[in-house]
Amino acid sequence: MSVFVNQNTQVLIQGITGTQASFHGKRSLDYGTKVVGGVTPGKGGTEHLGLPVFNTVKEAVAATKANASVMFVPARQVVSAVREGAEAELELMVCIADNVPIKDMLEVKAILKGTKTKLIGPNTPGIITPGEARLGIFPENIHKQGRVGIVSRSSTLTYEAVIETNRAGLGQSTVIGLGDDMIIGMDFVDAIQAFNEDDATDVIVMIGQMGGLFEEDAAAYYRKLKQKKKIIGFVAGNTIPVGHHMGYVGEVMANGNISVQDKISAMRDAGIIVVDNINDIHKELAKVIS
Amino acid sequence: MNIHEYQAKHILKSYGIKIPAGKIAYTPLEARKAAIEVSSKGPWVLKAQIQSGGRNQGHFIEKSAGKGTGIRQTSSRREISRLAEEMLGATLVTPQTGKKGKTVTRIYVEAFHKVNRIFYTGLAIDRKNSCITLLLAKLGDKSIREIVAQDPDNILRLHIEPNQKLSSKQISEAASFLEFPPRHLAKLKKYLQGLCKAFVETDALMLEVNPSGIDRHGDIVAIDTKLEIDDKALYRQPKMVPLFDASEVEERELRASKYGFQYESFGGSIGCIVNGDGIALAAMDLIRARGGDTACFLNVKGGVDRDKIASGIKLIMTNPRVEGILINVLGGFLRCNLVADGIIAAASEVGLNVPLVVRFEGTNKDEAKQILEVSHLPVIIAEDMEDSVEKLLAAMEEND
Numbered sequence: 001m002s003v004f005v006n007q008n009t010q011v012l013i014q015g016i017t018g019t020q021a022s023f024h025g026k027r028s029l030d031y032g033t034k035v036v037g038g039v040t041p042g043k044g045g046t047e048h049l050g051l052p053v054f055n056t057v058k059e060a061v062a063a064t065k066a067n068a069s070v071m072f073v074p075a076r077q078v079v080s081a082v083r084e085g086a087e088a089e090l091e092l093m094v095c096i097a098d099n100v101p102i103k104d105m106l107e108v109k110a111i112l113k114g115t116k117t118k119l120i121g122p123n124t125p126g127i128i129t130p131g132e133a134r135l136g137i138f139p140e141n142i143h144k145q146g147r148v149g150i151v152s153r154s155s156t157l158t159y160e161a162v163i164e165t166n167r168a169g170l171g172q173s174t175v176i177g178l179g180d181d182m183i184i185g186m187d188f189v190d191a192i193q194a195f196n197e198d199d200a201t202d203v204i205v206m207i208g209q210m211g212g213l214f215e216e217d218a219a220a221y222y223r224k225l226k227q228k229k230k231i232i233g234f235v236a237g238n239t240i241p242v243g244h245h246m247g248y249v250g251e252v253m254a255n256g257n258i259s260v261q262d263k264i265s266a267m268r269d270a271g272i273i274v275v276d277n278i279n280d281i282h283k284e285l286a287k288v289i290s
Numbered sequence: 291m292n293i294h295e296y297q298a299k300h301i302l303k304s305y306g307i308k309i310p311a312g313k314i315a316y317t318p319l320e321a322r323k324a325a326i327e328v329s330s331k332g333p334w335v336l337k338a339q340i341q342s343g344g345r346n347q348g349h350f351i352e353k354s355a356g357k358g359t360g361i362r363q364t365s366s367r368r369e370i371s372r373l374a375e376e377m378l379g380a381t382l383v384t385p386q387t388g389k390k391g392k393t394v395t396r397i398y399v400e401a402f403h404k405v406n407r408i409f410y411t412g413l414a415i416d417r418k419n420s421c422i423t424l425l426l427a428k429l430g431d432k433s434i435r436e437i438v439a440q441d442p443d444n445i446l447r448l449h450i451e452p453n454q455k456l457s458s459k460q461i462s463e464a465a466s467f468l469e470f471p472p473r474h475l476a477k478l479k480k481y482l483q484g485l486c487k488a489f490v491e492t493d494a495l496m497l498e499v500n501p502s503g504i505d506r507h508g509d510i511v512a513i514d515t516k517l518e519i520d521d522k523a524l525y526r527q528p529k530m531v532p533l534f535d536a537s538e539v540e541e542r543e544l545r546a547s548k549y550g551f552q553y554e555s556f557g558g559s560i561g562c563i564v565n566g567d568g569i570a571l572a573a574m575d576l577i578r579a580r581g582g583d584t585a586c587f588l589n590v591k592g593g594v595d596r597d598k599i600a601s602g603i604k605l606i607m608t609n610p611r612v613e614g615i616l617i618n619v620l621g622g623f624l625r626c627n628l629v630a631d632g633i634i635a636a637a638s639e640v641g642l643n644v645p646l647v648v649r650f651e652g653t654n655k656d657e658a659k660q661i662l663e664v665s666h667l668p669v670i671i672a673e674d675m676e677d678s679v680e681k682l683l684a685a686m687e688e689n690d
Contacts, residue, residue: 075522098591101523102415103493106452109420125622139622139652154568159620159652160675180567182417182495209568212417236571239578248343248434249412249496252425252445256438277579278572279676 002129002174003149003194003201004092004118005068009133012060012069012090013038014081016048020096021072024137025049028070031140033133036064039084057084068092070126070135075099078122082108086117094135095121095185105183112185119185125155125177136177146171148285149195151188152207153180153214157236157278161205164281170289173201180209188218196229203230203288205281206272208263210237213254215263223270232284233274235263291519292341293533296398298517301492302499305484308511312400314339321374321399325367329401333365336373336399338382340392341538343500343516348384351391355380360394363402370399389557395537403511405503409468410434411482413489413497416449422489424448424456424482426464429501452490456482474508481510492530493523542586542605549598551590553605558583560682561612563603565590565624569675573618576679582686585611592623599632600639607640614645614686618675621652630658634665642667645685649678 013025016038026049029035037052037060044055054060057069069090073081075097085093100108100122112119120127126136130143139159148165150172152158158177165172176191178184188206195201208215215235222231238260251258264274273284299309313324325334338345338360345360360382362373374397383391408429416423426446427437437444446467448460456464461479464470470478481502489497496518503511519530536544546553552567556574560582564570567589574584588606593599606615619629633648649672650658662669670685672678 076525099522101493101526102495102520103452103490103523106415106420106422110452137623139620142652152568154566154571155622156564156566156569156620157572159622160569160572163651163674182415183420207568209571214417217418234572236568236575238571239574239584240571248438248500249414249425249498252410252412252427252434252438253414253416253423255442277576277676279576279674 001198001200002132003191003198004174004176005127005129005133005135007032007034007132009034009068009092010064010066011035011133011135012057012064012066014057014069014071014085015073016040016051016053017043018072022049024072027140028134031134032131033135036066057088057090061088061090066090068094068135070094070096072096075101075122079104079107079111082119083111086111086115089115090117093117093119094124094126095119095179096124096126096136097121098123100181102182105181108185109183118190120176121179121185123181124179125158127174127176129174130172138175142166143175144171147173147200147202148205149173149191149198149201149203150175150205150207151178151191151195152176153178153209154207154236155180157207157209157234160278161207161281164279165205165285167282168285168289170285173198182212188214189221192218192222192231196225201229203232203285205285206231206233207278208233208235210235210240210260216266219266219270219272222272230288231272232281232288233267233272234278234281235260235267235274236278291521291524291530291534292538293517293519293530294339294341294396294535295337295515296339297533298515299512301517302484302488302512302515305488307481307484307488308509310400310403310511310513312398315374315397315399316378316395318371318374318378321397322367322371324399325370328399332367333363333402334370334399335402336362336364336370336377336397338377338394339396339398340382340387340394341535342384342386342392344384344386345382348382348387350377351381351383360384393537403503403505403513405505405511405513407504408501408513411485411499411502413485413494415495419449421452422450422486424450424486426467428468434500450486456486471508477508477510492517493520493527494518495520542609546588546602546605549602551588551593551598551602553586553588555586556584558585559611559613560584561606561609561615562587563590563606563615563617563619563629564588565592565619565621569618569620573616573675573679576675577616580679580683582679582683585609590624590629593628594624596628596631596635599628600635603632603636604640607636607642612644613689614682615647616678616682617646617648618678619650619652621650621654625654626650626652626658627654627661630661633662633669634667637667645670645682645689647672647678647682647685649673649675
């Protein structure tokens with residue numbers, strides 16, 4: 001088992017004929033991911049990367065039985081791409097695009113409300129279950145199969161966490177990049193819940209960063225869990241001065257809790273092991289596993 | 291993107307919101323003329339236009355700017371050009387500018403608008419609920435910061451779904467929370483709906499009116515306003531783009547953004563080159579924990595253009611504050627060899643006079659290391675982030 005994606009996940013690539021989609025689509029295919037087709041409006045009926053191309057997600061799902069997609073569409077098309085995927089009842093969508101306007105993300109969240117579609121991203125490296133499926137842009141060569149579940153807001157620190165598990169002589173069950181935009185699809189709570197219930201995951205690594213209240217929410221959720229796996233956490237951004245360039249809205253929204261120290265305290269209070277240096281994760285992993 | 295107070299106010303005005311009469315001035319003479327235009331007998335308020343809050347608690351670095359803050363009031367028409375002259379070109383430091391402060395290039399001259407009561411109004415993106423939240427608080431005895439710290443329950447939060455207006459139930463809730471006179475309810479409704487509409491239609495991330503005031507007619511007036519626009523939506527906000535004030539942004543930051551990179555500066559002596567926000571933060575945290583301090587970082591993101599990467603690296607190499615360079619790249623989208631090429635190109639052009647430690651991981655890392663090895667540049671290669679920070683600090687100490 002693993003979370004959200006595995007060798008049976010049937011993947012569509014939205015925007016398949018683009019440059020990045022072609023490059024990463026091929027890498028995902030070579031990795032063994034079950035990519036079953038692609039969507040590019042106007043190019044339906046053609047073939048790309050040896051896969052059938054469709055005009056709409058609906059047609060693609062009807063023909064291929066796809067249940068997930070990775071979107072390589074430009075930021076401006078994200079709202080319509082998500083709407084299509086949700087209407088076609090995809091279970092999982094991964095949005096790679098950077099630069100999606102926040103207002104569009106509010107619309108995306110409203111579209112997804114009440115549907116069974118889960119979104120990862122935007123601005124994410126995606127999700128990878130080593131040896132089974134790669135949806136996104138992960139450098140696949142650093143991943144090893146194993147039993148550590150990783151979830152991170154930052155892309156680059158996702159890789160850092162992966163390397164830490166390797167250093168501990170362990171590997172990863174599934175690695176999820178949540179994306180570090182203001183509004184994201186899946187959050188820490190969704191990921192922790194899934195990892196906690198997953199037979200293939202023994203321990204969770206959670207990488208947070210300054211801004212928002214995602215870590216505080218995760219801590220509150222974890223605290224209430226009855227049966228729980230250990231979480232090793234790290235939060236980046238302690239050096240950045242707390243404050244604001246303009247106005248007080250951020251402070252008001254967060255009830256004044258805007259520092260990384262606030263996040264770390266909330267996590268520690270909930271029983272999460274938080275390291276001060278990301279390169280100490282492998283040491284904590286070794287302790288937890290033994 | 292932040293815009294100036296006077297620009298934000300004029301946007302609000304176009305949404306039917308009342309603002310004090312005001313005019314922008316770039317010279318003392320313009321300030322004097324503006325004053326006469328906005329009010330025949332005053333009093334007037336002269337407001338330094340910088341894109342940071344706390345101007346009224348601020349002070350100027352230059353002695354010639356006098357002891358006053360960035361907001362000055364006068365009833366004497368003759369004083370106006372003197373006050374403007376003091377502030378224009380001077381450097382204003384507020385709790386939100388950092389120590390360096392910001393240069394005042396323009397002054398907004400307003401007719402003083404008397405209000406009887408004030409309240410706080412803020413609109414923000416609510417990450418938790420994926421909606422827009424309107425924040426309201428009664429002001430008077432306490433500032434909004436004090437309310438957040440001491441009395442957070444006395445802030446009303448109203449959620450607004452995207453593409454929706456405030457409901458009449460929410461308006462009544464706001465009115466009773468603010469103890470707003472019922473006979474002026476229609477005015478409150480128009481005001482709040484106007485703010486919400488302005489927020490949505492300008493693709494704002496933050497709109498704050500601190501304070502909003504109620505004048506003797508029962509009209510609500512935006513006394514001070516801050517507006518931040520979502521950079522990612524600027525492509526569909528053509529009216530906002532010209533409002534960008536390059537003087538608010540550092541030269542190197544501007545140049546980096548032209549290459550599609552992010553550049554931020556701090557007070558220390560180490561220049562970081564990274565390929566992501568998270569790794570930038572983690573590297574800076576580690577530098578601090580080991581006793582160093584960051585001067586600046588350059589985030590080349592998923593850069594794919596060799597020349598742009600080299601130009602970005604030059605920005606760090608030529609920064610006079612930088613006494614050591616730390617490069618941490620975790621190649622995914624970005625290929626490490628392009629960064630190695632960039633280091634060599636930049637060093638051959640501007641010279642490498644400070645220790646440089648590089649750590650590559652991910653896509654094409656071995657190729658990148660080899661490129662640096664055969665270049666014979668005095669580059670130190672590190673194995674992980676911690677190792678890179680420690681090696682750099684040691685090399686910098688040796689260099690001292």
